[in-house]
Amino acid sequence: MLLAAPETQFLVIDIQARLLPVMRDGDRVVRNAGILLQAAQKLAIPALITEQYPQGLGPTVPEVMALAGATPVLGKMHFSAAADPAIRARIDAGGKPQIVLAGIEAHVCVLQTALSLVEAGRKVFVVADAISSRHGDSASVAMQRMQAEGIGLVTTEMCLFEWLGSAAHPDFKTLSRLIK
Secondary structure (H helix, E strand, O other), X not given: OOOOHHHEEEEEEOOEOOOHHHOOOHHHHHHXXXXXXXXXXXXXXXXXXXXXXXXXXXXXXXXXXXXOXXXXXXXXXXXXXXXXXXXXXXXXXXXXXXXXXXXXXXXXXXXXXXXXXXXXXXXXXXXXXXXXXXXXXXXXXXHHHHHHOOOEEXXXXXXXXXXXXXXXXXXXXXXXXXXX
16 A cells, blocks of 8 residues: 555654664654655645653654644653544544654554554554664564554655655655755
8 A cells, every 4th residue: 555645644753852862873763754744744744743751751852843843742641642632632633544653762652653553443654764762673573563463664765755646746856855
């Protein structure tokens, strides 16, 4: 199944000040989440940013917030964003069948959010080059588990070009520059 911009909602999970410095390839996660946030805004894809226990783990990093525009930011205490009533209400209100996830940590909040959304009947895609954990094996096992549960793994470029659908798309030139 291909991603389709009109059918998609994008969630950025917990890319926060006190978590990011201990993540493997944290710069890659920030860069790719930022690319997808920009693309989502340009393509009118609803997006949402979550923060796990922001009082303790700090806010979303400035590099992501600088690209977030008017994207809502919601705090949470549940590891699964879908278990938080306010976040779940936003996801449900969007009515989009496809959910794309990026963020940290792959084996905790990203995994639990993805599994919860699958249980709720959504088609979930996780951006493999926009997630991370402290340890590489944690992220690797999380992706294996997600695949076994029917969650699609995509890359930033796959997501971007599937959202565009064609080189004839009016935003193709602008958005393709983001990955160069």
